[in-house]
Amino acid sequence: MKKESTTQYLNIASAIIERSYQIKTHLDYFVWLQNSVAELIPHDMLLAVWGDFRQQQDGQLHYDAASNLKGLTTPAIIDATDKVSHILNDLYRLRLISGNDCFAINALEETEIYHRIKSTFPEQLVEISSLLVYGMKDERNGDECLYIFFSKEHALDVRKQMMDFIMPHVDHVLRKIKPLMQFDGIEKADDVLSLSTLSEREIEVISWIKAGKTNQEIGMILSISQNTVKSHLKRIFQKLNIGRRAQAVALLANVPSTKLKQLQLQQGVHAVYS
Template sequence: MEPVVILSRQEQEYLLRAIESGLRVASMRQFFLWTQGQLQALLPHQVMVALQFAPSGALRRLECLHATVLAPQAASLLADRRDGLALRIARHCQQGARLPAMAELSDSKVGGKAGGVLGGFEKELREAGFDSVLVHGTGATAEGASVFVLFGLPMRPGPRHAYFLELLLAHLHLALLRLPSPAARRAGGPARPLSERETEIVGWLREGKSNEEMAQILGISALTVKNHLQRIYRLLGVGNRAHALARCLELRLLEA
């Protein structure tokens, strides 16, 4: 028998806010802010990989969403479009109709094991620096299927977290379908590429550093950092730090 999950009043409020916000998502920037904002209140996680499949089963879209800096090796391991960990986990769960699925390493530092459906992925989870994963997907639809893989939950994933993701699944799927195609996003890019210094600043911005902290790291003044940020805002057509970061992720400006 499936365990009964009863939402607290606070969880009901978080769920309602997440659903209401999700209805307005129509761009990659909004999708990033939504998944790293309201969804985190119910399902805190370090990285979400959203995968959209065509009706034929071919991968149509893969988005790797995270609010902190992810090491290039970990990003490649998780989100490679040809053979990344998230893609293989998604296909593994789809083929066996085993959704939702979850796993936790009891102690990744001493070789803890992830049992169950995802038991074969524990080595790669450790290599990527995560000790937990939660997966859910829509199954086949007329538009194809969506699968969402959440890495790095701060608590042990269980039926309660799987239920939260199930409640949000349709809204995640529909929001993903509303996003412009990657080709359309690239076509709407800035007038020029980010400079090397601007890319550095956006990278530290992504890690949550203040102007003063970035100044110390880069060996420049806080005023110079502020001037760089103002130029970045004008280039991207945004007005603040969060929107600048979301716009960079939307246009994949940090992937190069």
Template sequence: MDPVVILSRQEQEYLLCAIESGLRVAGPHQFFLWTQGQVQALLPHRVLVCLQFGHGGALARVECLHGTVLAPGAQQALTDLALRIARGGRLAAAIDAHEAPDGLGGEILRLGFDNVLAHGTGPTSAGGSVFLMFGLAARPTARHAYFLELLLPHLHLALGRLPVARTAVDGAPARALSARETEIIGWLRAGKSNDEVGRLLGISALTVKNHLQRIYRTLGVNNRAHALARCMDLRLLEQ
């Protein structure tokens, strides 16, 4: 039986404040201020990665929120790791990097964090969302997981209210993706790494990386997670 979590009076106040403030979130700036303000007060953390999935479990949106400057490439690495955790079914989990199995702990530590708190519905056929807090101020426990569980529906609804960004006035990219670029994006959508895509297509991982850089420029994004989300938004993978 799971232990009963009893909130202190201060925790109750923080929770109510976070819930009430979340109801008023209607735009990206408000979402950022809410997650870095009231949500932080209840669950102090360094980075929050929000993943939203569409029908069929396809990635539809990624938000990486943090109050400090990240090292170059860290945001992409974080979103990639968040996707692997979400697709791996490690949800409603408080992950201690020093104890996590299967190399997961090492990946978290290499990114400069000691822990991750993850919760959400996961990528299901009907969609869903997952929220991952990297670098909690204290070692995550079942108590922290319970707080995130209470906030989960409000995070999900607030994320769903955010407008979808477009790459141009009419929403179209600057040019159409080539057949090869579309093929590469399709494999990334399936969760393949650059090396795996290269082996599947008979090209080098460096060539895959070069294709990705062109894709990023075309879509106006700077990492693979955002590229996938933008492709889903523009329905480039449904043609």
């Protein structure tokens, strides 16, 4: 890297870091990524994935998508988690095999992973041409995090030293802000349970959770297996930013049954309430 190029990038990086201290909300985070971080790392979506990559079941991985691609949101990623996990497996293995915490995949359409991405999100990611992956590990709890930049640029120039300089600040910002789906207080419970967040079946499942039914009972009522019920619960917990059934029950206590009935009627779901 030439001296003048290094100076230029350091100036941009310093400005990015200075602006990071002003971020208070997820919207601020998104604007910062697109207007500041994108000067160094051109991208259209940053997908953050953290948890235990060796155990990708039962909600072990968590997602946050900051995207300017229509229809590609955190709930959309969660809904496709079974397919997304295959992509993550590929990227995680590449990281282990290469021994690099930072690597780029350019000319993406020529790689096998491109077919997985295209089959998972055929419309949203059709113009994506490159990926930049940066990995971090939390030594306190053993969790790992992959930051995946999706870009329409045909090739991304990786400057690992610069990434090592910037990414801890990206990580810090994401840790300190609340997810878009998190809420404070009873008054925002309806927002959390919006139609854009929960699917028809998920509304049906949480209705029976509110009624105090067990997974086995819900499975019998809805004629689905207990494993399917668990899969729905995992997605519900991630979308509502909760980790346990008890938290779901507490949250639902603030939502009138009439509201759940209204949600189901709007979705075309007609469940029987006890």
